[in-house]
Amino acid sequence: MSADSRSLPFDAPRWVSPHEGHVLWAPSYEETPNALLALEERTLDPLLPDLRGKSVLDLACGTGRWLERLMARGASAGAGLDFCAPMLARAGAKPAMRGRLVLGDCLAMPFRPGVADLAICSFAVAYLFDIARFVDEIGRVLRRGAQVFVSDFHPSAHARGWHRAFRGGGSVIEITSSRYSIEEVCAAFADHGLELRQLLEPSLSEPERKIFRSADKGDLFDAVCGVPAIWVAQFQQH
Ligand SMILES: C[S@@+](CC[C@H](N)C(=O)[O-])C[C@H]1O[C@@H](n2cnc3c(N)ncnc32)[C@H](O)[C@@H]1O
Secondary structure (H helix, E strand, O other): OOOOOOHOOOOEEEEEEEHHHHHHOOOOOOOOOOHHHHHHHHHHHOOOOOOOOEEEEEEEOOOOHHHHHHHHOOEOOOOOEEEEEEHHHHHHOOHOOOOOEEEOOOOOOOOOOOOOEEEEOOOHHHHHHOOOHHHHHHHHHHHEEEEEEEEEEEHHHHHHHOOOOOEEEEEEEEEEOOOOOHHHHHHHHHHHOOEEEEEOOOOHHHHHHHHHHOOOOOHHHHOOOOEEEEEEEEEEEE
């Protein structure tokens, strides 16, 4: 995800599918400091419950950013699911992730019903073009009372010209995505018996300033902070 709308008039973006986009993004995904991921981590981490003895799923786990944290917080079982092999290869380089990674689609999860006490889907829901099917699958794999945390890029950031884009091979690569509103996502969860417990819409602020500075974009920071940059929702299965 990029907040650098200045580059776009000079480089016509190359549009790619979510699968191709993440294949191309995998080598650099964790190399480039990302202010939105930092904001999400400091927003979502304090919401997580005690995970000792719990079974967790990181859906569209990418490089295993959240699965690694969930296991470090004491989860007793966990799996990360993603349809992009190069992302899973990066995840698999982390010792705590070995044996926990599954190549597959979030719209047809290769898990038994009722296996998980908690699931996270971070920065991926907009790539799941059939949201009802995704939520149906989540409902199937969760136990009663289980919690789900979902985060994504905020629609108001889109409206201000931010893009799901990154630089690769000298060009700007933009990944196609759905433009669900937060209300549409919450309604899909409600329709499948997952009750909204909490919705946060944080903005970038001081902790992220150094990331903009290190990317030589310090001047952009004041323009983007104060506007909701991401959303984080917590749902509970009835
Ligand atoms: C922006 S990355 C986020 C990765 C990770 N959740 C994080 O927050 O660091 C989006 C991820 O969603 C995965 N993805 C997109 N559509 C998917 C699908 N239908 N099934 C499984 N994974 C999918 C991509 O391969 C990619 O790894």
